[in-house]
């Protein structure tokens with residue numbers, strides 16, 4: 502396992518962090534998964550108030566004093582949603598500490614700073630950050646950051662408040678929109694924690710054959726991890742196993758954090774060339790210039806899913822993400838593509854001159870299906 506400095510927090514975190522949203526089958530499974538993670542070198546465990554019984558089960562493991570290391574050798578992050586007032590946040594912080602059987606949190610993340618309203622709450626004088634500041638002052642919280650599923654402009658604005666020491670965000674080989682946020686966070690010496698690269702980065706544990714063939718001799722999962730770990734600005738990647746056994750595959754790559762090799766670069770170029778060849782003049786370049794859409798369709802994200810489905814057969818992943826539109830609130834905002842009224846507003850803004858309404862209808866036909874929900878709503 503490699504370790505990296507988590508920005509200005511000065512913590513040294515393992516390059517993989519244990520996410521605790523999927524291992525909740527039983528307290529015993531939780532305990533075994535944590536024990537295996539620690540044995541494999543993970544020293545950062547992440548939970549959240551919103552992850553069902555995750556804090557409680559993790560707290561029981563901590564209270565049992567059976568962990569093979571002492572408290573100073575592992576770091577706990579919990580995440581709490583932004584609140585409009587300080588009192589609610591005071592209560593939430595105390596409840597998390599109680600459930601976790603901890604007298605301090607290494608890191609507290611504002612969970613899902615996803616909207617401009619959330620940012621207003623965070624910036625408000627007597628808002629939730631007042632309670633967070635008190636907890637920092639009296640030692641119950643050591644470091645403060647935020648997680649986000651919001652748009653790039655919002656993430657940049659949140660980073661620019663200078664209220665936070667780390668950021669937890671989406672950024673993967675197949676989704677590089679947030680690169681400017683990575684750059685800004687690194688410039689401000691923030692820790693950078695990537696949300697679930699295997700799942701959100703393409704459901705890469707179960708890749709389609711087309712993608713596997715294109716990535717050969719590497720696996721798609723391996724290439725995505727290598728793409729992220731070769732970037733020294735990034736501190737740690739979350740891995741969310743449902744069982745201890747599911748840690749084995751990702752942690753094979755935990756020592757491979759050097760620069761991309763010439764062979765890896767060739768394969769990444771092959772992926773790019775293949776996408777260009779398959780999509781031709783229908784490729785959405787992800788410039789985001791078409792927004793806003795009066796029907797609130799996240800045109801670039803819909804067309805990103807189309808790009809990936811056509812080029813790499815990432816259709817299951819596309820369906821999983823596409824069917825979260827209209828079903829996940831501010832965690833995955835936007836209307837489904839069939840809401841397009843063909844008003845034409847977006848057309849002059851697209852430098853690729855794409856026939857956006859037609860491509861949206863095509864994407865809807867390919868990816869529509871039963872509603873998908875966020876993992877911890879299931």
Ligand code: SF4
Nearest residue numbers: 794841842844845847
């Ligand atoms: S044409 Fe469709 S996608 Fe484009 S702005 Fe109008 S409603 Fe939105």
Ligand code: SF4
Nearest residue numbers: 785786788789791851
């Ligand atoms: S403007 Fe065109 S190329 Fe750019 S994101 Fe929108 S649809 Fe894609």
